[in-house]
Amino acid sequence: MIELTRRATFSASHYYWNDAWSKEKNEEVFGRCARRNGHGHNYTLEVTVSGNPDPVTGFVVDLKWLKDVIENEVLAAYDHRHLNLEVPEFADSKLVPTTENIAVSAWKRLEPAVAKAGGAHLTRVRIYETPEIFAEYRGDR
Secondary structure, eight states: EEEEEEEEEEEEEEOOTTTOOOHHHHHHHHHHOTTTEEEEEEEEEEEEEEOOOOOTOOOSSOHHHHHHHHHIIHHHHTTEEHHHHHHHHHHTTTOOOHHHHHHHHHHHHHHHHHHHHHHEEEEEEEEEEETTTEEOOOOOO
């Protein structure tokens, strides 16, 4: 079994806010990240798939295909967007777009495409908010 990781970057803005709380509670818990105008990050997304290399090509998956899946399923939705206002899983559900929740949401966007292709399995999604802060999701296992 081989794990193969592809990295991509995107820029997005967000803020942290819980509608069930008062302004004071949001500011207490989230600090300056609760400012409603938001702030931005240059995120790094790492997508890891695992499987056995094809005996003919030597690929676990075609890297161009994986790049296209990442671009179509995640980057098209997140890049240069205000996550709270423009991305349905955050705007519609009021899910706070923390690094942790972005990792889970990216997984949910990627997993059906990887599963449909067959041969490889989505193993890990890692989102770096900064070089020092990242969240990693490996599914509901």
